[in-house]
Amino acid sequence: MADRTGSWLLNLSAVSESLPVFASAGYYSYLKSAHFYVQEMEQLEHTHPDMFQKFSNGLHVIRRSDQYWAGLSSDLAIEQTLMRSLKSSGGLTWGSGMTEEQRSLWTMSAPNTAEYNKAMQELNDLSYTTSDQHKDLTKARMRDASDLQKLKTKLLSCSPSSEDSSLRNVVGGVVANPHENVLEYESIGKKIIENMIGQSAFRYSFKRKNKAITLGDVSAIKVAPDQSIDPALLFQRLLVVAKTGELSLEYVLGYELSPFPPALFEIRNVFHKPDKPQLAHAISDHLKEAGVDPPQSTPQTEHYVLDGGSLLHQVPWKKGDSYSAMAESYADFTIRKYGVATVVFDGYNGGLSIKATLTKGV
Known part of the structure; x- marks a missing residue:
């Protein structure tokens, strides 16, 4: 809303309210940048009063039409204009190459080609036009009563909160344990921000354990100190039994449910170090038991x-x-x-x- 309407104070308010979310979610690069941005922009009225006056008049966003709800941030405007012309037919990345000479030629000729494009649109009566009605207010974009009823029915059958007010997955029905504190994200984020105050922006490091713990942070269900079960894999096994009806549950659950083979991996995506001497001894012992003398040299x-x-x-x-x-x-x-x-x-x-x-x- 801040960008669409061009409200400068609402922009600062929105970024400020996002700081605890960035902190509790672990997006520390966003947190540092946004925190510094808010500090600098709050002093803009005293450091650069002329720029503050322009921003207060809505000039911190870009408009391609005179509609009230047509403001765009600079990155979106670049995507819709410059990047679109780069990636579409005839653009720089559409088969023409990326050498230094080609980049310079394309960049220097862009203003002239834009004038030709505008003249051709006006000649063919295909120039950019707009209407007073926003596209989100059209009938195709509006949600009807049946959609709301479906959403209400789903939430009543699988509420996001359990009986003890714990967080619960509305799809799988998994209830969060007491260690998952994502519902307290605001207080967690504010605590992280308080620890940042007075610290060097380049030297201060965040600790991952301080961020909010969500259901997604627990990738497996621990059934023993040295064993774990992948819940997604377990759900897939049960789904196969429910859909086909040809396999028995005992047969399907007879295979390993670990997210990775413990015999081959120490942790996910990290192989066990090979023990070549032990393998050589095992081969030698097997040959002796078979009554075959191991070769003394490479044939x-x-x-x-x-x-x-x-x-x-x-x-x-x-x-x-x-x-x-x-x-x-x-x-x-x-x-x-x-x-x-x-x-x-x-x-x-x-x-x-x-x-x-x-x-x-x-």
Whole structure:
């Protein structure tokens, strides 16, 4: 509303009220920037009275029409005008390239092309027009009584608050535990802001544990100190049973419900460190139990199969070499190190490439 109506005081009020939200949600970069912005703009009347007068008259927003509700912030105006012309047909990023000369030519010619565009619109009677009615007031945008009734029915059947006034997911019905304090986001945010006051903006660091804890922060249900269950995966398993009816619940829940395999990962997306000596001992013990003596040396191989991607990093390229010279250097290296070998690359069906050339040379 502050941007649409061009209200400067409402803009400062909206940003100020957003500070506790940024703090409790953990958006600390937004918090620092917005906090500094509010401090500077509150002093604008004394530091730059002429600029304050212009902003008070609604000139801190951009208008493309004279409508009351047509104000736009500068970033939205840039997206609707400059970025649209950049990304649409004939724009800078539409097949013309991004070299320095092309950027300069496009930028310098933009004012002239804009005049031509305006003249063509006026000639064809297609110039920019507007109406007194806002598009959100049209019949297509207005919510009717049936939509409100559907929303009311959903909230009555699955209220966002449980019997003990705890937060609850209206979709899954999961009730928040006492540690999830997202409902107290305002007091949490104000406490973080109080700790910021008097601190250096560049040296002060925020602690993640101080932000509000939401239902989304708990990614799994802990059933034991060393085990956890992914609720999304559990819901999918139950959904399969409910939809098909062919599988038994006991069979579906017989598989692991952890969000990641504990045998392979320490935490999510972090592999266990390989224990190669232990693997070697296990292989040796298995051979002994089978009555087979482990080999004492690596057997000679008559034919090697090489990874082409790894082979590309083995031979340094010399400046000025042709493709045939590089292919010969790879062939000499392969024959000298491995004798008879087959170099395997990934499939490249889009035409000849440097990898295809090297493979043919080897």
